[in-house]
Amino acid sequence: MYGSHLKSSLQLFPGIGERKEKQLFGVGVYDWESLIQYQKQKNDPLLPAVSILEERLDELDHELSEANFPFFTTELPSLEYWRLWQNFPEKFCFLDIETTGISDSSVTTVVSLYQNKRMLTFERGKDLEFLFDSISPEDILVTYNGKRFDVPFLEREFHYRVKNPQLDLMNLLHSIGIKGGLKKSEVLLGLVRPEEIAGMDGRQAPLLWFEYQRTNNKEALEKLIAYNKEDTKNLEIVLEKTIDRLTENRLF
Structure with missing residues (x-):
């Protein structure tokens, strides 16, 4: 380093x-x-x-x-927020959502936050309305394609304006030549998912929720939550591996 x-x-x-x-x-x-x-x-x-x-x-x-973190999130371009990870890792909040689809009538089903090695998961019909109470307004929200999907989706559904600084890993990965979605990016970076959810993608997540709603199949819900947690936790690993690539090649 x-x-x-x-x-x-x-x-x-x-x-x-x-x-x-x-x-x-x-x-x-x-x-x-x-x-x-x-x-x-x-x-x-x-x-x-x-x-x-x-x-x-x-x-x-x-x-x-x-340690004036807000000063640096104000001064740095958003694509450069990765530089703050080394000094302020506790200020990075990794977020991923699952939904019933991408239309205007679709809704959020599960959301996970991962910060300081602590995972919080919110479920529709249980505690999803408390999601934003768990996000400090000055922390960086780290997502994959979240600027275009996750955050606008939550804002629309909950009539809430997210003012947090945001780091979208999709854009950061593009800067080192890695494209093709989160799962493909994980493979290219050497990540291996647990066997029980390996091969799953975003298209299967709504089906698991619909099955749970239709049949009260707890296993379907548990699998959906496990998938969402893995997506969220892996964002931290993807960030670290991307930073390694940037510094190894002196692209910083």
Whole structure:
């Protein structure tokens, strides 16, 4: 592992976007301190003056020493939130939902949250309405395709506006060339699911719920919940393995 992933974010400095950051990585500028040294030596006209960079460095160091998590979620682009995992793992809330479908009449059946090695699962007709009480508003919601599906689905159904910062692992995986859905991504990253739910996908989840509703088959419900929990817990592993890929290839 290289140094602090957060301190390798040059986009936290004024005038540095993704393109300029990659250029700087390419010449060996990998962290906040080396950026200052680089500008002192090169006086790059496309970078702010050394005094401005040093002032920003002091601010960043102070906010990091104060563990000011909201400061960094405000300052970082959402695709860069992965950099905070190393310093603030307790602030990452992994979320996955199961539904009866994708139409406007579909509803949520099961939702799991995984945070700080603690799993919470909410079931329709039991405790689903308490879901948002368990999510701290400043924590990062980590999902797979959640920005386009999970979060808007919950917002529509519960008439609730999710204001949390969000990290969508689908987009992060795309940035390292991995596409094709969560299950395929897991395989490409070397994850193996338990035998009892291996091979299951999102198309089977509604069928399990319908079977439970129709016949009160507890095994169908238990299998659905186990599948949802595995999806949710694996998001953490996918994040860690994706970060490994980014740092191994110095794509950070």
